[in-house]
Amino acid sequence: MLEIRNLHARIGDREILRGIDLVVKPGEVHAIMGPNGSGKSTLSYILAGKDDYEVTEGDILFNGESILEMEPNERATAGLFLAFQYPIEIPGVASMTFLRAALNAKRKANGEAEITTPEFMRVVKEASAKLNISPDMLKRPVNVGFSGGEKKRNEVLQMALLEPKVAILDETDSGLDIDALKVVAEGVNALRSPDRAFVVITHYQRLLDHIVPDIVHVLSAGRIVQTGGKELAFDLEKNGYAAYVSDAA
Ligand SMILES: Nc1ncnc2c1ncn2[C@@H]1O[C@H](COP(=O)(O)OP(=O)(O)OP(=O)(O)O)[C@@H](O)[C@H]1O
Numbered sequence: 394m395l396e397i398r399n400l401h402a403r404i405g406d407r408e409i410l411r412g413i414d415l416v417v418k419p420g421e422v423h424a425i426m427g428p429n430g431s432g433k434s435t436l437s438y439i440l441a442g443k444d445d446y447e448v449t450e451g452d453i454l455f456n457g458e459s460i461l462e463m464e465p466n467e468r469a470t471a472g473l474f475l476a477f478q479y480p481i482e483i484p485g486v487a488s489m490t491f492l493r494a495a496l497n498a499k500r501k502a503n504g505e506a507e508i509t510t511p512e513f514m515r516v517v518k519e520a521s522a523k524l525n526i527s528p529d530m531l532k533r534p535v536n537v538g539f540s541g542g543e544k545k546r547n548e549v550l551q552m553a554l555l556e557p558k559v560a561i562l563d564e565t566d567s568g569l570d571i572d573a574l575k576v577v578a579e580g581v582n583a584l585r586s587p588d589r590a591f592v593v594i595t596h597y598q599r600l601l602d603h604i605v606p607d608i609v610h611v612l613s614a615g616r617i618v619q620t621g622g623k624e625l626a627f628d629l630e631k632n633g634y635a636a637y638v639s640d641a642a
């Protein structure tokens with residue numbers, strides 16, 4: 394469903410991704426781990442379609458079609474969802490308004506009618522309650538003044554409402570307290586399904602206790618240098634990256 398082929402990308406004259414190959418099938422959960430600066434967030438930005446990056450080689454296929462020429466909003470309506478490491482603030486736009494606009498954009502792209510107010514209120518209330526997001530927070534501008542953990546939960550709320558086909562979560566666990574980590578993981582697990590896939594970027598094996606991955610990859614210096622099962626995350630936690638990064642550097 395998501396296939397990354399020999400992806401090379403640069404920013405300015407600096408090559409950051411140096412040949413990434415990754416195949417994500419429906420129903421799978423992949424985890425990407427790797428040292429700071431190895432290119433994890435860069436990969437998620439490029440998937441989202443952020444235009445600071447230049448793809449110099451390779452391709453990204455979503456359901457068999459290249460997305461490189463697609464605008465970020467087209468990628469989103471096609472079913473790709475990105476939760477960023479640093480969620481952006483949108484002053485002046487209430488979270489509720491934002492969620493409804495995002496949901497309606499997706500429905501419109503799928504040829505569906507706009508969601509009615511009562512129906513929208515019902516789905517938001519249900520999804521936000523599961524994530525311990527108060528109605529008060531939804532009245533505030535998107536992410537403005539939200540604590541780190543509140544921003545992360547808000548991202549998962551967006552994901553729950555948009556029901557993407559592939560969700561990429563960049564360090565959605567960072568900054569979460571122990572309870573919030575469980576809440577977010579439950580939010581993700583509730584969405585796991587045979588026709589939906591996740592790519593979870595994380596530094597900590599702990600998250601993977603809650604969101605159990607099928608496949609774990611190690612990214613180092615812009616390449617995937619190791620791929621394994623969930624036991625690979627335990628090995629990394631115990632021994633660090635030394636065994637994997639030396640041959641990539
Ligand atoms: N705009 C930019 N200009 C110059 N270098 C950049 C830019 N954006 C990213 N980089 C560099 O690209 C490399 C990869 O960054 P990236 O954010 O993808 O790392 P990461 O794997 O997500 O790290 P972390 O674990 O710390 O989040 C880093 O060395 C970073 O400094």
Ligand SMILES: [Mg+2]
Nearest residue numbers: 433434435478
């Ligand atoms: Mg990062």
